[in-house]
Amino acid sequence: MRFIVTCFVIALSVLIAYYGLEYDHGFLRFAQRSPKNLTGVKVPEKSPFDDDEDDLMSLYMEDSDQSYSLHYDFYQDSCPTAERIITKRIREFYAAKPSVAPSLIRLLFHDCFIEGCDASVLLDADESFASEKEAPPNQSLKGFDVIESIKSELESVCPGVVSCADVLVLAAREAVLMAGGPFYPLETGRKDSVVAFKEMAERELPSPQATISVILARFGTRGFNERETVSLFGAHSIGTTHCTFFEDRLYNFSGTGKPDPELDTGLQQELKTKCPFSASAPSPGTGVGPSMPASDYGTVSSAGGNDGVIDMSYNNEGGEENFGTRYYRRLMQKKGLMYADQQLTGREETEMWVRAYASDTQLFRRDFATSMMKLSNYHVLTGPLGQVRTTCSKVLPKN
Numbered sequence: 001m002r003f004i005v006t007c008f009v010i011a012l013s014v015l016i017a018y019y020g021l022e023y024d025h026g027f028l029r030f031a032q033r034s035p036k037n038l039t040g041v042k043v044p045e046k047s048p049f050d051d052d053e054d055d056l057m058s059l060y061m062e063d064s065d066q067s068y069s070l071h072y073d074f075y076q077d078s079c080p081t082a083e084r085i086i087t088k089r090i091r092e093f094y095a096a097k098p099s100v101a102p103s104l105i106r107l108l109f110h111d112c113f114i115e116g117c118d119a120s121v122l123l124d125a126d127e128s129f130a131s132e133k134e135a136p137p138n139q140s141l142k143g144f145d146v147i148e149s150i151k152s153e154l155e156s157v158c159p160g161v162v163s164c165a166d167v168l169v170l171a172a173r174e175a176v177l178m179a180g181g182p183f184y185p186l187e188t189g190r191k192d193s194v195v196a197f198k199e200m201a202e203r204e205l206p207s208p209q210a211t212i213s214v215i216l217a218r219f220g221t222r223g224f225n226e227r228e229t230v231s232l233f234g235a236h237s238i239g240t241t242h243c244t245f246f247e248d249r250l251y252n253f254s255g256t257g258k259p260d261p262e263l264d265t266g267l268q269q270e271l272k273t274k275c276p277f278s279a280s281a282p283s284p285g286t287g288v289g290p291s292m293p294a295s296d297y298g299t300v301s302s303a304g305g306n307d308g309v310i311d312m313s314y315n316n317e318g319g320e321e322n323f324g325t326r327y328y329r330r331l332m333q334k335k336g337l338m339y340a341d342q343q344l345t346g347r348e349e350t351e352m353w354v355r356a357y358a359s360d361t362q363l364f365r366r367d368f369a370t371s372m373m374k375l376s377n378y379h380v381l382t383g384p385l386g387q388v389r390t391t392c393s394k395v396l397p398k399n
């Protein structure tokens with residue numbers, strides 16, 4: 001049975017690779033791959049547009065020779081309503097407060113990027129380890145309460161069965177859909193970590209001032225190529241960012257006392273009115289090497305309390321292009337908010353994809369879906385590795 005289901009998932013994935021899966025008003029439909037108009041996009045020798053199939057296959061085949069692995073609908077016997085509960089609850093949360101969607105997507109990124117999707121980001125500090133939440137890049141993370149609330153409902157239906165790591169990836173998937181992004185299939189069966197990795201979170205999460213070399217290196221060591229990395233940044237088409245994270249670009253870029261020349265002057269003026277100069281803003285050097293210290297992340301809202309919040313979806317006008325596409329168009333107009341965003345146009349290997357996604361919404365949606373599946377499966381714990389927490393912020397008591 002498991003084997004048949006796995007085959008089905010693989011077949012489905014291949015179909016998605018070819019057609020792109022669109023979730024539209026509750027119906028799954030296969031959107032015919034529209035003819036590409038790739039004018040202006042330099043397609044490399046070996047066209048990356050054709051290798052989706054292999055990517056998707058390898059995502060599923062990767063751990064198939066291990067005895068413990070993820071399965072499609074892992075909880076079908078142990079907690080058949082789990083996925084439906086998660087979906088329903090996220091829709092309710094989203095209806096009440098749409099900002100939960102970007103919060104959960106960012107939470108997923110921070111969890112999976114550090115030691116894999118093991119819900120380690122959700123842990124509070126305890127006697128034996130410091131919490132990842134306390135690492136500077138984790139400040140301003142939100143959505144913990146949403147995950148905890150869904151988890152407690154699942155505990156009342158099937159106690160000790162559904163892992164926090166699975167709740168997080170499924171919640172983030174629904175959040176992407178709610179925010180206007182694509183649907184993607186996910187296998188389940190992740191286990192939760194018994195420790196958190198604060199130091200690694202500090203060291204490994206790129207800062208908003210990271211250069212393209214640092215960004216590609218950090219994503220590269222996790223198996224994400226340029227195309228996948230650029231596609232994941234499409235998540236910055238929604239949600240908010242604090243002024244602190246790009247203020248140096250407005251007033252004192254790289255200690256020059258001037259704004260970042262790579263920032264559109266009109267946008268610079270506009271942002272200055274929303275983010276007035278504050279002496280506490282970090283003014284990190286940007287010629288940094290791979291060992292960008294975490295302190296360059298600055299501190300959020302702790303200093304002065306005058307740190308404004310900017311909507312990353314500014315200038316979105318509605319429609320399918322809101323999720324992703326317009327973000328890439330803004331990058332092409334030097335209207336990236338963070339230095340790290342604008343760095344994607346700083347090198348041909350990534351700029352190529354910025355241009356492709358700016359002009360082809362369906363290509364972006366397919367790529368984003370594939371990359372989110374890959375991110376959601378990154379270094380998961382399965383079988384006897386890890387545990388199923390009962391409360392997401394705490395590991396199970398010993399014995």
Ligand code: HEM
Pocket residue numbers: 099101102103104105106109140141142206207208209210215232233235236238239240241242245340
């Ligand atoms: C070099 C890589 C990245 C850097 C430096 C970065 C940095 C940031 C920063 C500084 C914020 C603003 C936080 C705040 O002020 O509250 C933010 C927000 C956000 N990031 Fe990223 N990010 C990166 C990659 C990603 C990726 C790969 C994803 C998801 C696939 C993602 C999803 C989000 C989302 C959805 C938000 C909005 C959060 C909200 O509104 O609550 N980011 N990011």
Ligand SMILES: *[C@@H]1O[C@H](CO)[C@@H](O)[C@H](O)[C@H]1NC(C)=O
Pocket residue numbers: 037038039
């Ligand atoms: C592709 O786009 C270019 C300019 O963006 C346009 O001139 C050309 O006619 C388009 N081609 C097709 C087949 O739509």
Ligand SMILES: *[C@@H]1O[C@H](CO)[C@@H](O)[C@H](O)[C@H]1NC(C)=O
Pocket residue numbers: 252254255256257283
């Ligand atoms: C800009 O940053 C440099 C280096 O951090 C600092 O020496 C200088 O005083 C700053 N200028 C302003 C106007 O804040």
Ligand SMILES: CC(=O)N[C@H]1CO[C@H](CO)[C@@H](O)[C@@H]1O
Pocket residue numbers: 133134135138139140141142144
């Ligand atoms: C959401 C969350 O737990 N944020 C924490 C990030 O770290 C700061 C300081 O280390 C805490 O005060 C926050 O509660």
